[in-house]
Amino acid sequence: MLKFALLVALSALAFAEEPDPKVLSYTLPQNLKWTGTGGNRQAILFGDPAKPGMYAYLVKWLPGNMSRPHTHPTDRYITVIKGTWWLGWGDKYDPSSTFAVHEGTFVHHFANQTHYDGAKAEECIIEIVGMGPADSVPAK
Numbered sequence: 001m002l003k004f005a006l007l008v009a010l011s012a013l014a015f016a017e018e019p020d021p022k023v024l025s026y027t028l029p030q031n032l033k034w035t036g037t038g039g040n041r042q043a044i045l046f047g048d049p050a051k052p053g054m055y056a057y058l059v060k061w062l063p064g065n066m067s068r069p070h071t072h073p074t075d076r077y078i079t080v081i082k083g084t085w086w087l088g089w090g091d092k093y094d095p096s097s098t099f100a101v102h103e104g105t106f107v108h109h110f111a112n113q114t115h116y117d118g119a120k121a122e123e124c125i126i127e128i129v130g131m132g133p134a135d136s137v138p139a140k
Contacts (some may be wrong), residue, residue: 003135006124007020012097016029020056023130024051026070027045029094034060036105037088038065039062039064039065039066039067039118040060040061040062040065040118041052041059041060042057042058042059042060043057043058043060044056044057045057045058045127047132048132049128049130049132049133049134050132050133050135051132051133052132052133053116053131053132054129054130054131054132055129055130055131055132055134056127056128056129057127057128058125058126058127058128059082059126059128060085060123060124060125061078061085061117061119061124061125061126061128062119062123063074063119063120063121063122064119064120064121065069065118065119066086066088066093066095066098066116066117066118066119067082067089067116067117067118067136068093068116068138068139069088069091069092069093069114069115069116069136069138069139070114070115070116070136070137070139071111071113071114071115071136071137071139072109072110072111072112072117072130072134072136072137073111073112073133073134073135073137074111074131074132074134075108075110075111075130076108076109076128076129076130076134077106077107077108077109077128077129077130078101078106078107078108078109078128078129079104079106079126079127079128079134080101080103080104080105080124080125080129081103081125081126081127082101082103082122082123082124082125083102083119083123083124083125084100084101084102084103084119084120084121084122084124085100085102085105085107085117085118085119085124085126086098086099086100086101086118086120086124087100087101087107087116087117088100088115088116088117089114089115089116089138090114090115091111091114091139093116094122095118096119098116098117098120112134116140
């Protein structure tokens, strides 16, 4: 009986159809298009952060890299997908004073508030969602 149930389950997997493209779309992790150089890489999930409208993208922070103090003109909603993301705030860049948030943490960056962030010892991946244009303005 158990062998029959396993055979039926495996058969169902073997004949599973692709999702109806009128219903949903998906991108497998290995098909994400990562771009960028320097301390991080980005993969756009939808929209365009440089244009008006909603967007979402992934940022892969490479170990030992952080942004410098800056602001954004709109709120941003961020989820830590992998690793530890380090958060700092204010005009003074001081990585040693940053606060650690881990996988699964949700962060709401408020518009026009100075902050900086990145990775320390390990790679970190975050998902950022917001409304564009999402310019980054260096702190003065």
